[in-house]
Structures are given as C-alpha cells and as structure tokens.
Amino acid sequence: MALITLNGVSKAYPAPKRGAEPILAVDDVSLEVEEGSITAVIGYSGAGKSTLARLINALEPATSGRIVVDGREITALSERDLRRARLDIGMIFQQFNLLESKTVAKNVEFPLRVAGRDRGERRARVQELLDFVGLSDRSRNYPEQLSGGQKQRVGIARALATSPRILLADEATSALDPETTQEVLALLSRVNREFGVTIVIITHEMDVVRSIADHVVVMEHGRVVEQGEVYDTFSNPKQNVTRRFVRTLVSPTPPETEMQELRALHPGRLLSVRVLDGDTAQKGLEHAAADRDGLDLELIYGGVSTIQGRGFGYLLYEVTGSTPVVAEFIAAAVDDANIEEVA
CATH class of the missing domain: 3.40.50.300 (P-loop containing nucleotide triphosphate hydrolases)
Known part of the structure; x- marks a missing residue:
C-alpha cells in the first residue's frame, strides 16, 4: 500500500x-x-x-x-x-x-x-x-x-x-x-x-x-x-x-588507461558479460567456447559487487582464434542480452 x-x-x-x-x-x-x-x-x-x-x-x-x-x-x-x-x-x-x-x-x-x-x-x-x-x-x-x-x-x-x-x-x-x-x-x-x-x-x-x-x-x-x-x-x-x-560500483570495462594496457596485451576481440544473480550467461559462453575448435576464450578483467545480498557485475573476455571461427562465435554470443562486444 x-x-x-x-x-x-x-x-x-x-x-x-x-x-x-x-x-x-x-x-x-x-x-x-x-x-x-x-x-x-x-x-x-x-x-x-x-x-x-x-x-x-x-x-x-x-x-x-x-x-x-x-x-x-x-x-x-x-x-x-x-x-x-x-x-x-x-x-x-x-x-x-x-x-x-x-x-x-x-x-x-x-x-x-x-x-x-x-x-x-x-x-x-x-x-x-x-x-x-x-x-x-x-x-x-x-x-x-x-x-x-x-x-x-x-x-x-x-x-x-x-x-x-x-x-x-x-x-x-x-x-x-x-x-x-x-x-x-x-x-x-x-x-x-x-x-x-x-x-x-x-x-x-x-x-x-x-x-x-x-x-x-x-x-x-x-x-x-x-x-x-x-x-x-x-x-x-x-x-x-x-x-x-x-x-561507481562496477563497470563493464576498466578505466581508459588500464583499458589501453589491456588492449596492448590482448589484441583479440573483446566480449563484456553482465553477471547477474542466478544467471547462466557466463557459463553458457565458456561452454560454447570449449566446444569450438580453433578458438580461445580468456578472462582478462572483472568487477562484481552485491546489492541486497545478490551479486551483479561484469566480466571481460578476450576471444582469439581463426577469423571466421571468432566471427561466428561472437555473432552467436551477442544474441544473449547480457553479452556485448566491446569496440
């Protein structure tokens, strides 16, 4: 009321x-x-x-x-x-x-x-x-x-x-x-x-x-x-x-200077995954990557916080491998509303 x-x-x-x-x-x-x-x-x-x-x-x-x-x-x-x-x-x-x-x-x-x-x-x-x-x-x-x-x-x-x-x-x-x-x-x-x-x-x-x-x-x-x-x-x-x-709590990507350093170390394509309490986007992405030949998925950055005892945040992955395999994998991944490519 x-x-x-x-x-x-x-x-x-x-x-x-x-x-x-x-x-x-x-x-x-x-x-x-x-x-x-x-x-x-x-x-x-x-x-x-x-x-x-x-x-x-x-x-x-x-x-x-x-x-x-x-x-x-x-x-x-x-x-x-x-x-x-x-x-x-x-x-x-x-x-x-x-x-x-x-x-x-x-x-x-x-x-x-x-x-x-x-x-x-x-x-x-x-x-x-x-x-x-x-x-x-x-x-x-x-x-x-x-x-x-x-x-x-x-x-x-x-x-x-x-x-x-x-x-x-x-x-x-x-x-x-x-x-x-x-x-x-x-x-x-x-x-x-x-x-x-x-x-x-x-x-x-x-x-x-x-x-x-x-x-x-x-x-x-x-x-x-x-x-x-x-x-x-x-x-x-x-x-x-x-x-x-x-x-101010968590960010999909690190601050600009740190992001430049990450890009220098990880030149592959990047995916940001939003992590929600009980959500399976992260596990789904990792399982899909494991099933692909010629593709590597590496976690390179993350930030997770809690609100009312429930977690949320973002994980940043680098995707590397042969160009067509990577392109196909990312095209499928971003169909999930919790996953987006970082330009």
Missing part, C-alpha cells in the same frame, strides 16, 4: 531575470512510496531530488499536480492543517540543523514542545529516544561538543520525537566519513525495522542506496527517469544516468 503518492507533480521557480524562462526544478513527477519501505531518491546535483523532499513535507508548495501523504492530499490543505500533517513527517538534514544554544536533550524535546506535549511525556520520550540512538550519556552536552555522527544521531532522535510515520533524510550522510556513514545507515535501518517508519532518502551516493534501500527512484533534470526495486534497477539499468551511478 502506498503511503506517499505523487501524480504529475511539478515545481517551478520564478525566472532569475526578466525575459528568462521559469526554473522547473521538478517536472511532471509521478511515483509511489510503499508503506514500511526504504526508498532512495538518487540523482546528481540539480536533479530536483531535494526539492522533491520539500514538496512531500509541504515546505514548498507544488506548482501543479497532486501529493497524497497517508491518505491526505497535502496540496489541498490549509496552513493550519499542514502543520498537523507535518507532525507525521520527520526530517533529517546534511548539516544537522541543531539548535546550537540548546543541549542534546532540549534539541530532541523541541518538536514535542511545539506539538504541545506535557512535561512528563516530553521527558520520557526524550529519554527513550536518546537511549535508542545511544546518546543517553550526552543529554546535557551541546552540539559543539559532539562529533558529526553524534550530531546526526541527535537529528534522528529529534525527527522521531513526535512518532512520525515518515522520515525524510536529505543527504543525511554526505558530511560524514565512510565508517560513520555506515553507523548512521544502520541506525536508520533499525528505525525502519523496529518502528515501522517509512523512510525516503535523498542522496547522490550509490553506497547509501546499496546499503539500505529497498526501492530506488532515479532523477535527472527534474524528472523521474527510472524507478523500481534496487537490485532490478541497478543490475539492468535502462538510462544513461543510472548507468553512470552503477559504474
């Missing part, structure tokens, strides 16, 4: 100067986020992904289209009703956005004060959340006394204060080192698993998507160009921008 639905949503900003066109940050986006899922919205700078997050929690009004969150069409709500609706949507930020003049406990308590909760409820909820994020011993510290990872854990606790059903994480790990990033992602996984919170992660980092997400939405120039389950989308990318992201 979809907890968040966008239908034909666009967001345009006024033209920066007279006579110029308005800036279309989000362009006719339609998507659904399933309840209980972790959905990553990935794209390069300027793709419109952060604007999309602000549309979902109504920090920005949509120019056109419908946004339905937990059964409420937020594009039609009054400002008063929007304030209530936002209590069901927590948000964490790249730069943490903590109140520097308040202690850790007071930062986590702040949304509960705004929501009008009584003192006893506030104190109990703050203690519960600080225990959950592992910072109960830091409750009286100020943000300047915390590391980046600790600040983000405070941000997560604060975002969960009002028990939201949805958590939006806008580049929440971009300012953190790799080890701390994994700790924060593990914490977000616990939030999803133990509290049932639906999480939407805005990111440009493939490792974030690979580590935590169930579903992925790929954005470019304000539009959704590809979406689906993470493994299916990245193991068989349809769009160039998606392929660019996949190449």
Whole structure:
C-alpha cells in the first residue's frame, strides 16, 4: 500500500531575470512510496531530488499536480492543517540543523514542545529516544561538543520525537566519513525495522542506496527517469544516468588507461558479460567456447559487487582464434542480452 503518492507533480521557480524562462526544478513527477519501505531518491546535483523532499513535507508548495501523504492530499490543505500533517513527517538534514544554544536533550524535546506535549511525556520520550540512538550519556552536552555522527544521531532522535510515520533524510550522510556513514545507515535501518517508519532518502551516493534501500527512484533534470526495486534497477539499468551511478560500483570495462594496457596485451576481440544473480550467461559462453575448435576464450578483467545480498557485475573476455571461427562465435554470443562486444 502506498503511503506517499505523487501524480504529475511539478515545481517551478520564478525566472532569475526578466525575459528568462521559469526554473522547473521538478517536472511532471509521478511515483509511489510503499508503506514500511526504504526508498532512495538518487540523482546528481540539480536533479530536483531535494526539492522533491520539500514538496512531500509541504515546505514548498507544488506548482501543479497532486501529493497524497497517508491518505491526505497535502496540496489541498490549509496552513493550519499542514502543520498537523507535518507532525507525521520527520526530517533529517546534511548539516544537522541543531539548535546550537540548546543541549542534546532540549534539541530532541523541541518538536514535542511545539506539538504541545506535557512535561512528563516530553521527558520520557526524550529519554527513550536518546537511549535508542545511544546518546543517553550526552543529554546535557551541546552540539559543539559532539562529533558529526553524534550530531546526526541527535537529528534522528529529534525527527522521531513526535512518532512520525515518515522520515525524510536529505543527504543525511554526505558530511560524514565512510565508517560513520555506515553507523548512521544502520541506525536508520533499525528505525525502519523496529518502528515501522517509512523512510525516503535523498542522496547522490550509490553506497547509501546499496546499503539500505529497498526501492530506488532515479532523477535527472527534474524528472523521474527510472524507478523500481534496487537490485532490478541497478543490475539492468535502462538510462544513461543510472548507468553512470552503477559504474561507481562496477563497470563493464576498466578505466581508459588500464583499458589501453589491456588492449596492448590482448589484441583479440573483446566480449563484456553482465553477471547477474542466478544467471547462466557466463557459463553458457565458456561452454560454447570449449566446444569450438580453433578458438580461445580468456578472462582478462572483472568487477562484481552485491546489492541486497545478490551479486551483479561484469566480466571481460578476450576471444582469439581463426577469423571466421571468432566471427561466428561472437555473432552467436551477442544474441544473449547480457553479452556485448566491446569496440
């Protein structure tokens, strides 16, 4: 069941100067986020992904289209009703956005004060959340006394204060080192698993998507160009921008300098084989080569990664032998959608 639905949503900003066109940050986006899922919205700078997050929690009004969150069409709500609706949507930020003049406990308590909760409820909820994020011993510290990872854990606790059903994480790990990033992602996984919170992660980092997400939405120039389950989308990318992201994990061929060195050592014709979990393209190619007289098949390069415990990647083979035998073999091999010749 979809907890968040966008239908034909666009967001345009006024033209920066007279006579110029308005800036279309989000362009006719339609998507659904399933309840209980972790959905990553990935794209390069300027793709419109952060604007999309602000549309979902109504920090920005949509120019056109419908946004339905937990059964409420937020594009039609009054400002008063929007304030209530936002209590069901927590948000964490790249730069943490903590109140520097308040202690850790007071930062986590702040949304509960705004929501009008009584003192006893506030104190109990703050203690519960600080225990959950592992910072109960830091409750009286100020943000300047915390590391980046600790600040983000405070941000997560604060975002969960009002028990939201949805958590939006806008580049929440971009300012953190790799080890701390994994700790924060593990914490977000616990939030999803133990509290049932639906999480939407805005990111440009493939490792974030690979580590935590169930579903992925790929954005470019304000539009959704590809979406689906993470493994299916990245193991068989349809769009160039998606392929660019996949190449940060694995690539069909090595970098250009290394490729030139490989070609100098292996002057034969080259075949790239996409390796998928449970797929037989690689074995089929090797068996077919073994059955051919006057043909040699040699593995010269490979890169394999995992997403959600399932492997995918590419293997590069050199094919040598008599010209007609090689030509016939390659013509048959490339009939498989997972095999292509490298020019």
